Amino acid sequence: MKKYVTLTILVLAMLVSACTTKPKAEAWLTKGTKVNLPTPNLQQNYHDQQLLKFKYKNQENSLITLVDVNQNQLKVIGLTALGIRLFAIEYDGQHIKTKQNIFVKELPAPQQVLSDIMLSILPTQQWQVVLPEGWQLIDNQLHRKLLNEKQETIIDITYKENPSPQIRKPIYIVHNIFGYQIDIQSMEAQ
Numbered sequence: 001m002k003k004y005v006t007l008t009i010l011v012l013a014m015l016v017s018a019c020t021t022k023p024k025a026e027a028w029l030t031k032g033t034k035v036n037l038p039t040p041n042l043q044q045n046y047h048d049q050q051l052l053k054f055k056y057k058n059q060e061n062s063l064i065t066l067v068d069v070n071q072n073q074l075k076v077i078g079l080t081a082l083g084i085r086l087f088a089i090e091y092d093g094q095h096i097k098t099k100q101n102i103f104v105k106e107l108p109a110p111q112q113v114l115s116d117i118m119l120s121i122l123p124t125q126q127w128q129v130v131l132p133e134g135w136q137l138i139d140n141q142l143h144r145k146l147l148n149e150k151q152e153t154i155i156d157i158t159y160k161e162n163p164s165p166q167i168r169k170p171i172y173i174v175h176n177i178f179g180y181q182i183d184i185q186s187m188e189a190q
Contacts, residue, residue: 025096027115029135029146029154030177037118038126039093040074046121046167049187051081054107056180061107064187067117069167076114078107089114108180116182119146120157120170139163144170152176 025037046069054061063086064079072093078086080102087110090097098110108116119127119137124144127137134149141162146155158172173182 025091025094027111027118029115029131030148033132033148035130035132037091037096037115038122038130040069040072040091040118040122041093041126042069042072042122042167044167045070047188048169050169051185051187052113053183053185054180055183056108056178061104063107063113065113065117069121074114074118076110076117078110078113080104091118112178116155116173116175119155120144120173121167 026034027037028034046067048065048067050065050067052063052065054063062081064081064083066075066077066079068075074091076089078088080086085101086104086107087101088099089110091114096111096114100110124137124139131137131146132149136147138145138147142159144157144159145153148154154175154177156174156176157170159168160171161168169184169186171184173184175181
C-alpha cells in the first residue's frame with residue numbers, strides 16, 4: 001500500500017512540475033539567434049488588455065492578452081477569445097515562470113508572446129545591450145525595427161503614436177523570419 005501512495009505522490013509531483021516551468025530568460029529572434037531578455041526596467045507602471053489576431057501559414061487565430069508591468073515585473077496572461085486561460089507567464093528580470101494551461105499548436109509559445117511584447121514596450125537602450133553584435137533596434141516615427149548585422153529587417157513593429165517618454169502601445173507586428181503577423185487591438189478604455 002505504501003508503494004502505491006509513494007508512486008501516486010511521485011506521479012502527481014511530476015505532473016505539477018510539468019505544468020509550471022522556470023525556463024531561462026531567453027528569446028529566439030531568428031531560428032539561429034537566441035538572446036537573453038533584458039530586465040523590464042520601466043520608470044512607469046503599464047497595463048494593457050489586448051486582442052491579438054495572428055496570421056501564420058495562411059491560418060488566423062485570436063488571443064487575448066492581459067499585460068502588467070509593475071516594479072520591474074512583467075506578467076502576461078493569455079486567454080482564448082472566449083476567455084479560457086491558455087497560459088500565464090511572469091518575468092522578474094532573471095527568471096521566467098510559465099504555466100501552460102492549454103496548448104494550442106496554432107498559436108505561438110508564451111515565451112514568443114513575451115518577447116514580442118518586450119520588444120514593443122521596452123526602451124531601445126535596454127534591448128541594445130543584449131542584442132548580438134551588429135544588431136540594432138531602431139525607432140523611426142511610427143515604426144520600431146529590429147535589424148540584424150546585415151541591416152535586414154527581422155521584426156517590424158507599428159505604433160499608433162510617435163516616440164514619447166510614455167510607453168507606446170503597438171498596433172501591428174511583423175516577424176519576417178518566423179513568418180507571422182500580429183494585429184493588436186487595445187481593449188482598454190481610451
